[in-house]
């Protein structure tokens with residue numbers, strides 16, 4: 326029989342033991358390092374992917390696939406592999422109906438570099454995922470564990486009735502208990518100083534790059550003052566565009582992008598996900614039609630996106646990227662050629678005012694667009710006399726405004742390096758239902774006067790709605806010297 330007093334002593338000791346060992350136990354508990362959301366334009370499909378990183382050391386990696394846009398029914402195959410490996414046992418995921426998420430549990434069973442592959446049978450998108458290595462258990466934690474366990478066992482044994490009748494043994498065990506608990510206590514007391522021998526490196530502040538002139542609450546390029554001095558790239562990543570087969574008007578074609586460093590020529594494969602994609606690609610044709618797409622990475626520094634150019638001519642390509650650890654946003658320009666019958670110049674999109682787009686009445690207001698001054702661009706969405714309030718967030722934002730400024734010829738020309746490119750966001754909060762509307766608004770400072778091509782983009786019913794607007798920006802009144 327164990328007396329009530331002894332039970333109390335035992336409980337206190339167990340409590341002490343738990344308290345001492347608990348930090349060690351927590352040291353082994355791993356936490357997910359993050360959830361990654363990104364948009365993939367894979368072949369004919371638009372997919373939103375949500376990847377939950379596995380715990381430190383590897384493990385279960387849930388991936389949610391959500392089809393958007395005009396995704397044709399069918400399935401994609403999803404797997405987790407080491408970089409470059411061929412998926413051996415991919416999981417089939419239905420990509421219908423649009424807007425219906427499907428979760429698959431992948432496994433990345435070890436630390437280091439992994440790829441989540443998404444294949445439609447023709448193209449294999451490879452999304453890099455890094456699994457953190459488990460933190461090693463510090464020496465002081467082991468000292469606490471061993472000391473505490475030894476001490477408590479010895480103490481419990483010393484208090485046992487049979488031992489108490491043998492004073493020398495009890496004394497010996499008591500001494501062992503004292504030594505064990507002293508080791509544990511000392512280890513705990515000195516833990517902060519021993520832990521400080523491996524201080525966690527304070528994260529270096531990300532270099533903050535000043536927003537380029539002409540971009541307000543968004544991204545853009547500065548309007549060059551001397552067009553001749555402007556290279557065809559907007560920063561240190563050079564993007565080269567090509568098509569495996571000659572592109573022709575009206576036919577789908579895979580646009581391939583190869584990324585290299587402008588100073589070293591090395592392949593660039595360190596793009597960070599920003600605004601839900603590694604590359605935001607704006608492709609603007611001679612007919613001023615915009616395709617805002619998100620190419621998939623198929624190999625290091627190699628991205629692919631399927632396009633269906635409507636008309637023949639030269640297409641301007643603007644690739645928005647951020648390199649990991651750099652923090653700087655950059656826009657690289659390139660171009661590709663589409664063959665086909667010559668087309669007459671497209672009429673410019675309507676200016677501000679009411680127009681019908683995707684079954685909605687969209688009223689665009691741009692009061693007083695003056696170069697160098699913040700200008701508000703507001704689009705109000707209605708349908709059948711009612712306000713539209715079910716616009717969905719896209720890429721984490723209520724709305725997007727893409728802007729192409731005038732080239733030397735005075736009209737927006739994606740091929741002219743003098744044309745400024747901008748990408749602005751509506752950062753407004755969603756309504757009670759988590760949706761947006763009827764008003765989407767942007768602030769943008771047009772870098773200079775002239776005709777600008779604008780595209781307002783929102784999402785509704787999982788479809789991207791693009792509203793083209795032509796805006797004539799005036800010169801600010803001359804100021805007296």
Ligand SMILES: [Cu+2]
Nearest residue numbers: 602605606720
């Ligand atoms: Cu984008």
